[in-house]
Amino acid sequence: MSMTATVGRAHADPHHIGLVVEHPGPASKRIVTAYGFWVFLLSDIVMFSCFFAAYAVLSGQTADGPKGSEIFEQRNVAIETVCLLLSSFTCGMASIAADVRNRFWFYLGMAVTCVLGLIFLAIEFREFADLVARGYGPSRSAFLTSFFSLVGCHGLHVSAGVLWLLTMMAQVFAKGFRADVLRRMMCFALFWHALDIIWVGVFSVVYLLGGGA
Amino acid sequence: MPAGRTVEATMLGKLDWSAIPFDQPIPLIAGAVVLVAILGVLIWVVVKGHLPYLWHEWITSVDHKRIGVMYILLASVMLLRGGSDAIMMRIQQAVAYQSQGYLPPEHYNQIFSAHGTIMIFFVAMPFVIGLMNLVVPLQLGVRDVAFPTLNSVGFWLTATGALLVNLSLVIGEFARTGWLAFPPLSGLSYSPGVGVDYYAWSLQISGVGTLVAGINLVTTVLKLRTRGMNYLRMPMFCWTTLASNLLIVAAFPILTATLAMLLLDRYLGFHFFTNEAGGNVMMFMNLIWAWGHPEVYILVLPAFGIFSEVVSTFSGKALFGYRSMVLATMAICVISFMVWLHHFFTMGAGPDVNAIFGIASMIIAVPTGVKIYNWLFTMYGGRIRFATPMLWAVGFMVTFIIGGLTGVLVAVPPADFMLHNSMFLVAHFHNVIIGGVLFGAFAGFEYWFPKAFGFRLDERWGKLAFWFTFLGFYVTFMPLYVAGMLGMTRRLQHYDVAAWRPWMLVAAAGMAVLTIGVICQIMQLVVSIRNREALRDRTGDPWDGRSLEWATSSPPPVFNFAFSPDVRGEDAYWDMKTHARQQSLEHEVPEYHDIEMPRNSPTGFVCAFFATIMGFALIWHIWWMVILGGIGAFATFVVFAWRDHDEYVIPAEEVARIDRINLEERRSLVSMAGAL
Numbered sequence: 001m002s003m004t005a006t007v008g009r010a011h012a013d014p015h016h017i018g019l020v021v022e023h024p025g026p027a028s029k030r031i032v033t034a035y036g037f038w039v040f041l042l043s044d045i046v047m048f049s050c051f052f053a054a055y056a057v058l059s060g061q062t063a064d065g066p067k068g069s070e071i072f073e074q075r076n077v078a079i080e081t082v083c084l085l086l087s088s089f090t091c092g093m094a095s096i097a098a099d100v101r102n103r104f105w106f107y108l109g110m111a112v113t114c115v116l117g118l119i120f121l122a123i124e125f126r127e128f129a130d131l132v133a134r135g136y137g138p139s140r141s142a143f144l145t146s147f148f149s150l151v152g153c154h155g156l157h158v159s160a161g162v163l164w165l166l167t168m169m170a171q172v173f174a175k176g177f178r179a180d181v182l183r184r185m186m187c188f189a190l191f192w193h194a195l196d197i198i199w200v201g202v203f204s205v206v207y208l209l210g211g212g213a
Numbered sequence: 214m215p216a217g218r219t220v221e222a223t224m225l226g227k228l229d230w231s232a233i234p235f236d237q238p239i240p241l242i243a244g245a246v247v248l249v250a251i252l253g254v255l256i257w258v259v260v261k262g263h264l265p266y267l268w269h270e271w272i273t274s275v276d277h278k279r280i281g282v283m284y285i286l287l288a289s290v291m292l293l294r295g296g297s298d299a300i301m302m303r304i305q306q307a308v309a310y311q312s313q314g315y316l317p318p319e320h321y322n323q324i325f326s327a328h329g330t331i332m333i334f335f336v337a338m339p340f341v342i343g344l345m346n347l348v349v350p351l352q353l354g355v356r357d358v359a360f361p362t363l364n365s366v367g368f369w370l371t372a373t374g375a376l377l378v379n380l381s382l383v384i385g386e387f388a389r390t391g392w393l394a395f396p397p398l399s400g401l402s403y404s405p406g407v408g409v410d411y412y413a414w415s416l417q418i419s420g421v422g423t424l425v426a427g428i429n430l431v432t433t434v435l436k437l438r439t440r441g442m443n444y445l446r447m448p449m450f451c452w453t454t455l456a457s458n459l460l461i462v463a464a465f466p467i468l469t470a471t472l473a474m475l476l477l478d479r480y481l482g483f484h485f486f487t488n489e490a491g492g493n494v495m496m497f498m499n500l501i502w503a504w505g506h507p508e509v510y511i512l513v514l515p516a517f518g519i520f521s522e523v524v525s526t527f528s529g530k531a532l533f534g535y536r537s538m539v540l541a542t543m544a545i546c547v548i549s550f551m552v553w554l555h556h557f558f559t560m561g562a563g564p565d566v567n568a569i570f571g572i573a574s575m576i577i578a579v580p581t582g583v584k585i586y587n588w589l590f591t592m593y594g595g596r597i598r599f600a601t602p603m604l605w606a607v608g609f610m611v612t613f614i615i616g617g618l619t620g621v622l623v624a625v626p627p628a629d630f631m632l633h634n635s636m637f638l639v640a641h642f643h644n645v646i647i648g649g650v651l652f653g654a655f656a657g658f659e660y661w662f663p664k665a666f667g668f669r670l671d672e673r674w675g676k677l678a679f680w681f682t683f684l685g686f687y688v689t690f691m692p693l694y695v696a697g698m699l700g701m702t703r704r705l706q707h708y709d710v711a712a713w714r715p716w717m718l719v720a721a722a723g724m725a726v727l728t729i730g731v732i733c734q735i736m737q738l739v740v741s742i743r744n745r746e747a748l749r750d751r752t753g754d755p756w757d758g759r760s761l762e763w764a765t766s767s768p769p770p771v772f773n774f775a776f777s778p779d780v781r782g783e784d785a786y787w788d789m790k791t792h793a794r795q796q797s798l799e800h801e802v803p804e805y806h807d808i809e810m811p812r813n814s815p816t817g818f819v820c821a822f823f824a825t826i827m828g829f830a831l832i833w834h835i836w837w838m839v840i841l842g843g844i845g846a847f848a849t850f851v852v853f854a855w856r857d858h859d860e861y862v863i864p865a866e867e868v869a870r871i872d873r874i875n876l877e878e879r880r881s882l883v884s885m886a887g888a889l
Contacts, residue, residue, distance in 0.1 A: 036432040050470035061491025130500040142491030
């Protein structure tokens with residue numbers, strides 16, 4: 001195919017439109033990786049949307065059990081939200097530190113992100129444990145089923161994120177700011193911020209709307 | 214001994230000797246035959262010393278062409294398994310008139326559930342994904358897909374799902390719920406066994422593989438195209454690949470979420486789809502079909518792409534109405550998400566809702582009709598060569614139109630109320646899936662086989678296979694339309710209505726013809742491999758093709774192209790050939806460069822190994838093994854992330870040596886054509 005690489009531009013455009021912007025060729029690895037991860041995030045959000053839909057369908061089906069307003073504690077949820085939003089900020093700081101190859105600020109940013117994520121998880125775990133102890137576990141009613149699944153699915157994502165975060169720190173420690181490590185760091189940051197966006201949805205749909213009902 | 218049982222339950226969960234169906238000869242013998250076959254192949258491989266070759270060249274390969282071939286191999290093997298199920302069902306319905314037939318109900322129910330599950334998830338899906346993997350990077354003029362190692366992970370996870378489904382044949386049981394496992398039947402109270410768990414976990418695991426493949430191919434098409442390969446210069450197959458994989462990315466998470474909900478109901482006593490505590494069964498219907506309807510377009514769009522390539526090549530013309538084809542493809546991609554409710558018009562959503570979805574279902578037939586006309590006009594005035602791929606394409610057009618028309622018929626809600634869950638419906642979806650997807654897969658198989666292996670397939674056996682399959686299809690499925698009109702419902706283990714009997718007998722005879730078609734297909738492969746020297750494709754362009762996959766040798770070198778092709782218009786390779794003839798070829802020696810390629814990696818295989826352990830353990834409630842499998846899978850990824858060299862370099866001299874051989878063959882061909 002190489003033999004004809006330089007011939008025939010005039011023939012390919014018989015109508016002389018000539019305005020076609022030639023595609024420059026394959027994108028760089030950094031762009032390809034981030035793009036692919038974006039596509040994954042979109043698919044992950046589709047999965048969450050199913051749990052949101054299930055919650056919307058089932059939130060009224062309390063089977064004589066508690067309603068949302070009877071079990072949600074707004075104060076805890078507020079702390080959770082602050083933790084997660086702050087962690088997005090510190091994660092952003094860690095990303096900037098990685099971009100300028102500053103290990104100290106990278107470790108600090110990641111460590112704070114990790115601690116905030118763990119606080120979030122601890123509060124969520126306590127909320128779940130408390131509900132189960134009071135007999136309001138996920139088997140109590142369809143409403144609680146959908147509540148535990150939606151919030152728990154987000155919690156599982158945050159847990160996976162923490163595991164990934166620690167792996168990233170270990171990797172920077174062992175390998176330094178290599179190109180592939182930086183690409184993974186970029187994906188991790190995208191993941192962490194996406195979880196924040198989903199939490200905003202959970203906070204609004206579950207705790208704000210449900211708390212008022 | 215309660216204490217002993219507790220220890221056993223901790224160690225083995227629900228698993229004990231009663232899981233092996235010693236009292237049922239059919240699955241036991243079938244399982245034994247498969248086991249002996251697998252062991253035989255393994256022993257042969259080890260004794261002959263092929264194991265290192267298999268490990269280095271195939272199992273750990275991250276080359277998109279090899280992975281594509283493995284996908285197609287998996288699909289072909291599973292086609293035989295799903296086909297055996299089909300034969301058993303046809304025989305059962307032929308003999309079970311006023312009698313129990315030879316299959317007990319609980320076994321028959323497993324067979325039709327396994328048949329549907331296998332044919333969709335482990336035949337149709339891997340076949341089209343395999344073809345897309347094999348061809349799309351070549352058509353785009355690039356060296357690999359966006360994420361080669363992930364590609365391997367995706368394949369091996371699909372294989373894991375297939376393995377688990379087959380395992381259910383001998384250890385435990387498969388679902389008796391139909392291929393979509395509707396609750397409450399699939400809930401714990403009506404399906405307490407492991408059948409539904411086998412179903413759900415194998416689909417969850419292979420679903421992850423499919424999602425990975427989808428992300429990979431979307432990114433490949435959108436971000437990895439060679440210079441000058443603008444969107445509106447991409448071959449049609451790349452467009453349908455893009456549309457199909459966008460649908461995978463948007464629809465498969467719905468399947469994952471839905472099956473996760475079903476599993477939560479079954480394992481942890483949740484109430485998504487139960488009759489008690491406010492669960493909503495119809496929510497399952499909505500969710501599963503919000504995935505399920507896009508799924509049929511995920512399967513058939515790549516087939517449409519294959520037919521576009523085949524019809525254009527064998528008519529010797531550019532595809533008629535290229536832009537309208539692109540538009541039709543993307544229209545189908547969008548509308549396919551707006552028709553899911555037509556699978557349950559009888560749910561009682563009300564006339565307005567049913568009307569909207571009925572109209573949407575009829576509208577989606579319009580872009581499909583556009584495509585049919587485009588293919589017909591491509592053939593019109595062309596110099597048509599009726600090679601085997603073209604036969605499949607023409608057979609498809611005839612068959613798919615009939616299937617499409619019956620589809621538009623059941624898209625009318627009042628008609629659907631009469632035909633819902635009848636044999637008419639069974640005939641309809643087999644008409645579109647066999648006539649569309651399977652014919653497409655076979656066309657693609659015949660068309661791109663020389664590209665993958667370097668020799669053509671035997672035309673005589675290929676044509677025999679086509680005619681037997683084509684006729685067999687009609688003899689098998691047209692009677693089912695009639696039986697459906699006569700009121701026969703689907704999934705009947707036995708029946709007492711005399712009027713249905715003759716049609717079931719005809720259908721069974723048709724199944725025999727279809728089986729001959731399959732045998733011809735196998736014979737074709739055997740004969741072609743034996744005569745491979747005579748069928749050798751030396752130039753890399755056996756069909757006088759038009760797109761870039763024919764611009765490299767057959768089989769292509771690992772790096773696909775020694776130089777990234779520079780594309781100037783539609784039908785990139787046709788353009789190059791025409792100009793090469795006019796200019797009687799430049800004989801200058803090109804300057805070769807080193808090429809970097811991704812290194813092989815066992816990550817996919819090892820990851821699938823742990824996924825198999827984890828899936829099996831989840832099915833049988835062996836919790837310690839679940840944890841072990843999870844840790845193993847995570848560790849695999851960490852080890853992968855830790856490696857220091859993920860690429861190797863092919864030196865320029867080696868590239869030059871490989872490229873020159875093909876260049877010489879090609880020059881002699883073109884100069885011969887130029888002399889004419």
